[in-house]
Amino acid sequence: MVSQFMHSPGQEHFDPVYRVLRYLKGSPGRGLLFKKREHLQVETYTDADWAGSTIDRRSTSGYCTFVGGNLVTWRSKKQNVVARSSAEAEFRALAHGICEVMWIRRLLDDLKVTVSSPKSLLRQ
Template identity: 65%
Template sequence: MEEGAKLVEKERYQRLVGKLIYLSHTRPDIAYAVGVVSQFMHQPQIAHMEVVCRIMRYLKGTIDHGVLFKSNGHLKIQGYTDADWAGDKGDRRSTSGYFTLVGGNLVTWRSKKQKVVALSCAEAEFRGIAQGLTEILWIRKL
């Protein structure tokens, strides 16, 4: 948020971001960017609308992208995690993310700001690993 920046039409912004949130279920490549712009739903500024328009232009240029599921002859579960440390300039909280593959196919993914401020990059990474591991254990139980 910039101090004194012009606001845009709130309802239009919310409609666009809502549609992007729905679309991000099948387009994980936009999930993080959509998560960021969705944080400004109550007071969207011109800069935020420009980012939404940039995401729309990206989608227009990548119409043929998506998630492909194919048989690979196994059901091996793989998970990958990552986290940044104090990546949000506003509240210094870290963002962690993970994705899991079953049989070589992407089945779950998530990127979320951590609930607490991590005191080190190791703490931020461990919190991210814990989230990813929880997801893998849930998939194993299925």
């Protein structure tokens, strides 16, 4: 949210930034936990709000992507255009999520990592 005002920040925008920096300074050694799993299934979850910004009525879309049950990428971004419906806002978020899954699958393929297919997971 803070990054939306980088072009013209005010004092009301610096307060949340300082709060985040204080948190990070007070929590060294914390990190993300990755667990080893029997599969490397790639999953993504997407969502969007419709016209959530009261300033310009643009929607915000986001996604998070898991590989083998571990969170590896996430993003939240204001959409470039004003969506005319909630379905359009959701579709735009879904399109970004699909692009991310395709990129990760291609990366894993380039690294010669075997990705589990959904059918093999259903049998387990």
